[in-house]
Amino acid sequence: MHRTVQISLPSSDSQGLCDELAALETVVGVSLSKGISIKPPGDVVTVDVLNKGADDVLKLVRAASEKHEISVTTSEAASFIDPKNSEKIEDDVDEAIWEEMETGLRHQGRITWNFVFLMALGGAICAVGLVSEPAPQAIAFAAAGIIAPGFEPLAKIPLGAVLGRWNVSRNGAVSSLVGYAVLIASAALVMFILLKTGSVEPVELVGNPEIEHIAHPTLKELIVSGAAAFAGILIIAA
Incomplete structure (x- = not known):
């Protein structure tokens, strides 16, 4: 199944992380919600990623966590509908991530x-x-x-x-x-x-x-x- 990753982190680091995530080919969508996280205080980044790219997303998140307090949740997405990336979505794999x-x-x-x-x-x-x-x-x-x-x-x-x-x-x-x-x-x-x-x-x-x-x-x-x-x-x- 595809993955949705939600990351709560300080506002000072959210835009940089969004740019790094958006550069990944396996990432289908990235959204940034400013100032809505109460614990930890800051922004919330939501990432829709193909299952085979979930580890790459978590590597970037792990690197950011060394500098700031970060909270991460992962969930399975039932489907992704993106005509421009339909071929990549169809070729995705169904494997659990280590975490x-x-x-x-x-x-x-x-x-x-x-x-x-x-x-x-x-x-x-x-x-x-x-x-x-x-x-x-x-x-x-x-x-x-x-x-x-x-x-x-x-x-x-x-x-x-x-x-x-x-x-x-x-x-x-x-x-x-x-x-x-x-x-x-x-x-x-x-x-x-x-x-x-x-x-x-x-x-x-x-x-x-x-x-x-x-x-x-x-x-x-x-x-x-x-x-x-x-x-x-x-x-x-x-």
């Missing part, structure tokens, strides 16, 4: 009660799946993968490294450790209850072929796992 990915993962990968409970529920479902027949087992594993939000914290680790935001990587690592510790503890507790109540026999767990696949993955399992992980990254970046 939006970081913001999305920041909210999704935090340690909250919802996060903890969902990881625990995912672990409980996995435990039942390990001692189920093949069809219910596949359903249980798929359901646990959807319910347990374990991917987003892991994705924050490389994203923080790419952006040089080590606090993002650290938060992702902590969330992953806490989340998967809860998942494992929940799965162990459910399995303990199933065994103690006689609902399952130990042989059902030990003799389950899926246990062997998890403990000693073959190339087939590694390909499926790697492809799924890569697909998750592409979904976040889309």
Whole structure:
């Protein structure tokens, strides 16, 4: 999707930034509203830019932020109608920008009660799946993968490294450790209850072929796992 970037900045720097933004080929429109920003005080610059040029816009904004107090918001524009630039608009790409990915993962990968409970529920479902027949087992594993939000914290680790935001990587690592510790503890507790109540026999767990696949993955399992992980990254970046 195309992007609209709104920048609040001091009046002394707004015109210069507008001139730099207007010079970018991927910028479709620039507007300047004088004196309407209350916090931070100053002007508001609104930029309509093609998605592939959003990073160039944010680079200019980042350079301006080193000199002045600036507030920036980004949003997706449903469509741009500009007959003179129709070819450029049609050739635009649909990718998330780094800042939006970081913001999305920041909210999704935090340690909250919802996060903890969902990881625990995912672990409980996995435990039942390990001692189920093949069809219910596949359903249980798929359901646990959807319910347990374990991917987003892991994705924050490389994203923080790419952006040089080590606090993002650290938060992702902590969330992953806490989340998967809860998942494992929940799965162990459910399995303990199933065994103690006689609902399952130990042989059902030990003799389950899926246990062997998890403990000693073959190339087939590694390909499926790697492809799924890569697909998750592409979904976040889309």
